[in-house]
Amino acid sequence: MKTGRGVEWAVHSCVNMAWTPAGEAVNSARLAAYYKLPGAYLNKQLQALVHAGVLDSVSGPRGGFHLARRPEHITVLDVVLALEGPEPAFRCEGILGNVPDADQEQNYVRTCLISQTMRQAELAWRQALARQTIAGIADSMERRFPQDRVKAVSYLAAGT
Amino acid sequence: MKTGRGVEWAVHSCVNMAWTPAGEAVNSARLAAYYKLPGAYLNKQLQALVHAGVLDSVSGPRGGFHLARRPEHITVLDVVLALEGPEPAFRCEGILGNVPDADQEQNYVRTCLISQTMRQAELAWRQALARQTIAGIADSMERRFPQDRVKAVSYLAAGT
DNA sequence: GCTACCCTACTCGGATATGGAATGTCCGAGTATGCTCGG
DNA sequence: CCGAGCATACTCGGACATTCCATATCCGAGTAGGGTAGC
Structure with missing residues (x-):
């Protein structure tokens, strides 16, 4: 039950993109240098955000990443799900269905009270993350x- | 962001132990056979619960595991933390402290708003799990x- | 018949493999920029 | 002087290693219970 390192990086990156003037892109190498992170790996993480529709990418000189929509409409949950995948964290394999003489017709994942508890807890977690944009x-x-903000924006723009 | 397979197994095991008569122990091989699980691995998971003080173990014939305290005083959170570890799921490395000319005195993990958001969400998750015993x-x-319950208890007791 | 001792089988406990995901690195594809050359 | 074409450097994008952890297995340590022999 651990989140990847990239989650922290990605949220900070998105905040910086919200700070940069509209129409400009932030390149990953510069971001990585600012936070002392492995550049190619940060790039890989941001690619996942592009794939999920959170960011847009621009190739070539003056290229980089920028938010795909207004920062008010991007939640922390969006970023986390883009990196960790949308499937639930709790793995329920319905082992109640493995017991001898189990009713094959019944949906053991749906009715299992343990599974319900886990789903409810995870829902609370997601809702808390969805409240923060x-x-x-x-x-x-x-x-x-x-x-x-001043320091970050000026540093990232210095790559010009 | 995935929980181990053992979490589902462990909670089901604890429920079965709550059902068995007081003073009797449930051995892991029998439990594993009932749910079609790898026996030695289930044993390892239950050992973690013993280490965390959730279960007690008994060696030798008629041995096995039983709850270390009354089931009303064991929450699902206790079981999850015993297996996944007590440290937070979100890894915050305080990369704000890596920026050039950062103030070394400041606690960036404490003040970082992203870290706070993550901690709050995880708190909601834990509280939901702590409500279920x-x-x-x-x-x-x-x-x-x-x-x-009848089927499970009779199956597990048949190992006599 | 009763008791003390020993032997056996059973279960936990931790040391030991294995696989797969997370982490990290590298090179190729595509593009905007700026320079050059011709009109 | 102006515009089109081209060379170039820059950045993303995905393919390729490596490390670490979850998963799975195996064998030894310790113990309870039953059987046996002696009193």
Whole structure:
């Protein structure tokens, strides 16, 4: 029960993209240098976000990644699911259906109370993540540490 | 972001132990045969529960595992944490502290809003799991499928 | 018949393989930019 | 001076290694129970 390292990287990357002027792209090598991360691997993670429709990519000089839609409409859950996959974290294999003389017609995953408990807990987790948008986090961070945005944006733009 | 297979097995095992008469132990080979699971591996998972103080073990003939305390005082969260480890699922490495000219005195993990969001979501998940006890699940399952308890207990006791 | 001892079989416990996913790296495909050359 | 064409460097994109952890297995340590022999 561990999330990949890329989740933290991806959310920070999205916040930075929310800060950069519209129409500009942030390239992954520059982002990786800023946070001291393996560049090619960060690139791979951002590709997953493109595949999920969270980011758009631009090739060539002055290329990079930018948000595919307005940051108010991108939730933290979107980013997490893009990287970790949409399937539930709890693996229920319905072992109740393996017992001797089990009723083959019954849906043991649906009716199993343990499975229901796990699904409900995971729903609470997802709802909490869905309540936070990239825009909300970006705004809060800027209010709390105004100089951080300035520093990040100027550093990332220096790649020109 | 996946839980191990053993979580489902362990919770079902605990429910069965809540059903067995007090003073008797359930051995892992019999449990594994009932649910068609790899016996030695189930044994290993239950060992983790012993290490965490959820189960007690008894060696030798008529040996096995039994709950270490009353099933009303064992939550699903206890079982999950015993197997997956108590540390948070979200790995925050505080990459904000890696940026150039970062303030080394500041605790970036504590103040990072992304980290806070993740911690809050995970707290909701844990609270949902902590609300469900083994006793509660066992009672509900018995109310809904009364014959299942009879079948399981008699099968497991047949190892005598 | 009763008791003490030993032997056996059974179960946990941890050390030991294996496979697959997460992590990390590398090179090719495609494109915008800027330069060059001709009109 | 202006515009079209081309060379170039830059960035993404996916194919290719490597490391680590979940999964699975096996054998030794310890124990309870029963059988046996002696009193």
